[in-house]
Amino acid sequence: MPPTLPPPSGWFALALTAELAEGALLSRRLAGKELVLFRGPEGQPVALDAHCPHLGAHMGQGGTVRDHTVVCPFHGFRFDSTGACVATGYGTRPPPSARVSCHPTAESGGWVFVWFHPEGAAPAWHPPPVSLEGYTPPRCTVATLRTHPQETTENSVDLGHFPVVHGYGAVTLHHFEVAGPYLHTRYGFVRPDGFPGLGRNLQVEISVHVWGLGYSYVDVHLPGLDLHTRQYVLPTLVDADTTELRLGMVLRRGAAVDWRLRFVPRWMFDGVVSSMAQNAYVGDVMQDRRVWENKRHVERPLLAEGDGPVGRYRAWCRQFYSAVQA
Ligand code: FES
């Protein structure tokens, strides 16, 4: 069942900061647009339309980056970080109107974001700076799903599905607030299966920070172990019915971390423990996959006590769709 929701405005993650290395050229899709990403002269991420205005080659398919310009693989025309054509492959003067569209970019919390607005409006807000101080290097798993960012982000406030889909117990909402494009909620639950080697029936405290429908991070604290993970949930609509969901994770030990983790050397914590935590995170999210890929979007859901703040989430989501789309 393809999603029926149109593309929302917002910032959407297209790469890890580390993936967009100096001189690299990445090929990405965002809401039906083909884009190329590279680093500009100040190291800033640059996102340009991928198709060359000369004779239409896809610059992400064989193109290169030279002196912070992208070089088209077909005739060698070069485009700078504003999208202007600055050279042909023949050493002749570029056609004055030759340029490709340039899209706003941002970088936060180890991710590269590109702004999308269905009518091309400029960004109305920016992702906040997020410190990764003390955390393990970010891990990322990309899942391609037949769903929509509003559906995957709704998962974070849909408290009713936690016992049914994930087997969590004692789900308790502590807090919910919205402020413009930002939504924050906190809740707790018990994870009966725990984690391998760390016991069962673990108490989990969750603090969800959502910036639009493409960017949320979930601060997870296991008070019994004093272990903190930050799980990034980064759904990017790539075409009308497909979302690339980037599942990112970083991990850190609290001051009172459980003795079984206290003496684990840094290299092992960054490697083995972080990898196990990422697998557990991705495993939990994949429990939702079948529902997401086969559900239909119910515009007026029949909400019941126990759902959590789904209705308030839906009201908050409306700001990301323009009147033209409605
Ligand atoms: S198509 Fe890009 S240089 Fe000709």
Ligand SMILES: [Fe+2]
């Ligand atoms: Fe879920």
